Amino acid sequence: MGQEVRTAIVTGASGGVGRATAVALGAIGWNVAIGARRADALADTADLVEKAGGAPFAAPLDIADPQSVDDFFAAVTERFGPPDALVNNASLANIGRFHEQSPADFARDVQTNLLGTMFCARAMIRSLMPGDTIGDILFVSSESAHAPWPELVGYGTTKAGIEGLARGLTQELEGTGIRIGILRIGATLTDFGSTWPEGKLASVMEQWPYFGIQRHFGYMLPEDIAATIVHVLTLPPNVQIPQLDLRPVAPAGSGPWSKP
Template sequence: MRRPRPRALPKHGRAVVVTGASGGVGRATALAFAARGDRVALLARGREGLAAAADDVQRAGGEALAVPVDMADAKAVEDAAQQVADTFGHIDIWVNNAFAGILAPFTEISPDEFRRVTEVAYLGYVFGTRAALRHMLPRDRGTVVQVGSALAYRGIPLQSAYCGAKHAIQGFNESLRCELLHRGSGVRTTMVQLPAVNTPQFDWVLNRLPGRARPVAPVYQPEVAARAIVHAAGHGRRREYWVGSSTAATLIANAVAPGVLDRYLARTAFEAQQDGGVAEAPMGAGNLWTPADGPHGRDFGAHGRFDEESRQGGPQQWLSRNRTRLGRTVALGAGALAARRLTRLARR
């Protein structure tokens, strides 16, 4: 016997957890939830960034709880989730977004470095999801949002560790989604596949390229990603959202002609991930082993150095959010045309 459908989450004042919330997409997402009046728990390692993010959340109209935690530490993540539940009473939404990465050829990445990226960018999502489900399943309600990337389907050169993590998240999330559907659970999980985003990560990522690291154009502002994540959190029945026309184009091209895309990226993606400047290494290993703001006492915020070229959105976001409605409209239109044609044929 199927369980009754759980009542919808309240539109405002929800208890939300955002990992990787001290900067970039996580920071923008926390502010987007705060603007709705939600209570937002901010999870990240960097205390300077967390403190600044908490202030921003409060000014945006939300309630903030800053929890320093390394997402690669499963026990620490469980403890952080319990702290959130003790403070807010429960957890309605959990957004997995924590990041670590390396820009380098695979042969120039050490085993320990590769393992560390995997622990943060993949296992951090696994541990976060597990902690969220511990609090959501007994209530039979809640949504877990996995922040992904076009790279969850299409690997590119120089980011083997990160691409591997995103591919792993995709498979893990699909497996979990099937299990939740099988048990008739009211808990939802969905994934948001992002394009290149203008975040500070390109100034703190471990970079072994001759030029300064940059995202592959076109680049979108982090608020575009944040809006999609907030929407996905309120519509968890959808299995996946694509953000940006470049994400859609990449995933379609990879499905149709992956071998051609291999050769295209081999020719273009090395230069596309570097700008004209000489690579700088002000933070050594970047944020791989320690938070980027730790020894520097600096808040990086949500935006990187690519504001002038970054896009604020586009029609693809509307199409992604309204895919079901659009599909029904197209189907009705096609049905009407077919019926009219059949009527004309019957009269002959």
């Protein structure tokens, strides 16, 4: 493993954590296959990967559609050969009180975040299985998997679900050379939540501290998460990190003891 050229797939690479991860992997010279639904934004990521020194391959991907996932993996394999790593990152979140959401809202969260993540993991395992090669599947989860955020209960449920999937696969795949990891992240400055109704993010940010969530205004950058992902994917092959929690540091001077 180490720094030799490998091929990584990054889902949800049209922005945020996915884009930053694709660029960071490009910077260590990897082949980076990127997928998402917005082709124009994906093309921008491909340019950035190339500028960083990597070889990009962009193709449309809707993880909620199993055929799209299979087509994407086939296209990546045709371009680079079998991929070595999957950063299972793409997701969305419907915001709102649970009882006010529609079955379609529930289905959207589950179809994308849980089933879509499962479709991608399945495709990756099928690709890795025939060989004895070392491979990685990293699941991008959320602190909401264990500390649910009110008004994002459906989302948190799907993140808890993918963590269950990851733990199950860790057992089922032991001895195959496939490493499974969970990266649980907290507040990160991305477009996450940008499609929510106007003012919604601000209103939940006011409520969440009551529940012990988002107690301060520290945040991470997508590049911070990307650097951690590169670290996990470049560990020696005999080492794995089953789960990693990343949280923002509270802004300096914001704690109770730092006030005059």
